[in-house]
Amino acid sequence: MKLPVKEAYEAYRSRDTSYDGVLFVGIKSTGIYCRPICPARRASAKNCDFFESAAEAEAAGYRPCLVCHPERPSFSASLLGTDSLAEKMGVHLCSYSSTPRSLEGMAARFGYSSRHMRRAFWDRFHVTPVTYLETCRLLLAKALLQDSSLPIAEITLASGFGSTRRLNELFQERYHLTPTALRRLDSSHPALGTLSLTLTYRPPYLASPLFDFLKGRAMKGIETVSEGIYKRTVTLAGEKGARYHGIISVSPNKKCNALTLTLSDSLLPVLSDVIFRVSRQFDLAAFPETIAAVLYAMNDGVPGTFAEGIRIPGAFDGFETAVRAILGQQITVKAASTLAARFVAVLGTPIETGHPGLTHLFPTPEKILSYGESLSDELGKLGIISSKSASIRALAQALMDGSLRLDGTRSREETKKALLALKGIGRWTSDYIAMRVLKDPDIFLETDAGIKHALPGTTPKERLTLAEAWRPFRSYATVSLWR
Numbered sequence: 001m002k003l004p005v006k007e008a009y010e011a012y013r014s015r016d017t018s019y020d021g022v023l024f025v026g027i028k029s030t031g032i033y034c035r036p037i038c039p040a041r042r043a044s045a046k047n048c049d050f051f052e053s054a055a056e057a058e059a060a061g062y063r064p065c066l067v068c069h070p071e072r073p074s075f076s077a078s079l080l081g082t083d084s085l086a087e088k089m090g091v092h093l094c095s096y097s098s099t100p101r102s103l104e105g106m107a108a109r110f111g112y113s114s115r116h117m118r119r120a121f122w123d124r125f126h127v128t129p130v131t132y133l134e135t136c137r138l139l140l141a142k143a144l145l146q147d148s149s150l151p152i153a154e155i156t157l158a159s160g161f162g163s164t165r166r167l168n169e170l171f172q173e174r175y176h177l178t179p180t181a182l183r184r185l186d187s188s189h190p191a192l193g194t195l196s197l198t199l200t201y202r203p204p205y206l207a208s209p210l211f212d213f214l215k216g217r218a219m220k221g222i223e224t225v226s227e228g229i230y231k232r233t234v235t236l237a238g239e240k241g242a243r244y245h246g247i248i249s250v251s252p253n254k255k256c257n258a259l260t261l262t263l264s265d266s267l268l269p270v271l272s273d274v275i276f277r278v279s280r281q282f283d284l285a286a287f288p289e290t291i292a293a294v295l296y297a298m299n300d301g302v303p304g305t306f307a308e309g310i311r312i313p314g315a316f317d318g319f320e321t322a323v324r325a326i327l328g329q330q331i332t333v334k335a336a337s338t339l340a341a342r343f344v345a346v347l348g349t350p351i352e353t354g355h356p357g358l359t360h361l362f363p364t365p366e367k368i369l370s371y372g373e374s375l376s377d378e379l380g381k382l383g384i385i386s387s388k389s390a391s392i393r394a395l396a397q398a399l400m401d402g403s404l405r406l407d408g409t410r411s412r413e414e415t416k417k418a419l420l421a422l423k424g425i426g427r428w429t430s431d432y433i434a435m436r437v438l439k440d441p442d443i444f445l446e447t448d449a450g451i452k453h454a455l456p457g458t459t460p461k462e463r464l465t466l467a468e469a470w471r472p473f474r475s476y477a478t479v480s481l482w483r
Helices: 005-013 054-059 085-095 103-110 114-125 129-147 152-159 164-175 179-185 207-216 265-281 288-295 318-327 333-347 365-370 372-380 386-401 412-420 427-436 449-454 460-470 474-482
Strands: 024-027 032-034 048-051 196-200 223-226 229-237 243-253 258-263
Touching (some): 005 048, 024 054, 048 054, 054 129, 085 103, 085 114, 085 129, 085 265, 103 129, 114 129, 129 152, 129 179, 129 265, 152 164, 152 179, 152 265, 207 223, 229 265, 288 474, 318 333, 333 372, 365 386, 372 386, 449 474, 460 474
Antiparallel strands (some): 024 032, 024 048, 196 258, 223 229, 229 243, 243 258
């Protein structure tokens, strides 16, 4: 839905951070489009065009600002709390821009006709999916040109272009300069051999509670959190089933409202997927002001419960988080971490990383199923009861046969129903997965031990009644009560 021009201009004039990533301003006199927070001098209202996406701005003939970097908002394709087809398509296109994707293939995965998807996408973003995808790839290439010292050939691969020639052609057509010329304009890129990207967010951002949450649930061998730096091993599928392995690290950027993502060169072919997963894991798409307007009232009952900038700890890998949730059923966080460490040590794939504590890749659904009927015996040796073994196997099977999707291509309600249909997965587990993996902003875990502790002397029904006032951000209320 288009913003009224008056509202859009006021957001731009006041540099309103709450519009960052969902409003782009084209300056007619320069042919440049900016984020509303751009530090440049404000243009007059009559000299501005307003757009809802970078792709729409570029389709209108504008090129990205070299000061405010419209390519950096990692949340521009995803609006908090939405579960619409067009929004999911936008997220999917950006997250897989590094690898070829046909609209027909996407349509089959989403369960709609390609014609219906084109129409829905145009109604929301006012550009075609192809134009949107091209913009995602160009902006990723631009970010790599300015934030890294990767050779042009590797940037071509990482951003999803079939050839350097095509990258050069489209870059010059849209931005009126070549990739090489852009790199010459920017002398701030890191030294050769580094690959770090800036992923922005709307402030404020309470990093410490999120990093502490991840630290308390880190799976030994897969993840470490130390001195405010999150590190993990990664294994992701790329084009034609090829798998790519490596290491990522995420840390707060002290120079701007952003996180710094550093990753192995081996992950370049799936770079857009890595960016998407990190953005969701660290909840970079949240609108803190909007959430605060609803949840500040929590402090009336329990002072200090809610603080603006709280974020939902998301999931880098849906299967991994779902398995961790099953292992954690009816036991303490510490006990669940112990089981998860044993699970990884036996079923995970050993990997040499050179990083202390990062020794394994999490097992894929295929590997879990390869154990067949012996899975229960193998996990039983680790202290994992047979019912949990059965649930993990059912989860892996559902992902393999397509009856369950954790990639956002199905609606949240449909996905939760599919989870509940699996043996051993009840409402708590389904809701927990929905909150962390599906990024559902309105989940309240009224039977959770942490919630009981935060609201002593209340029944589950009373807690549910209390939480009604916190809709549609009950997930953020849940995380606030966990602190």
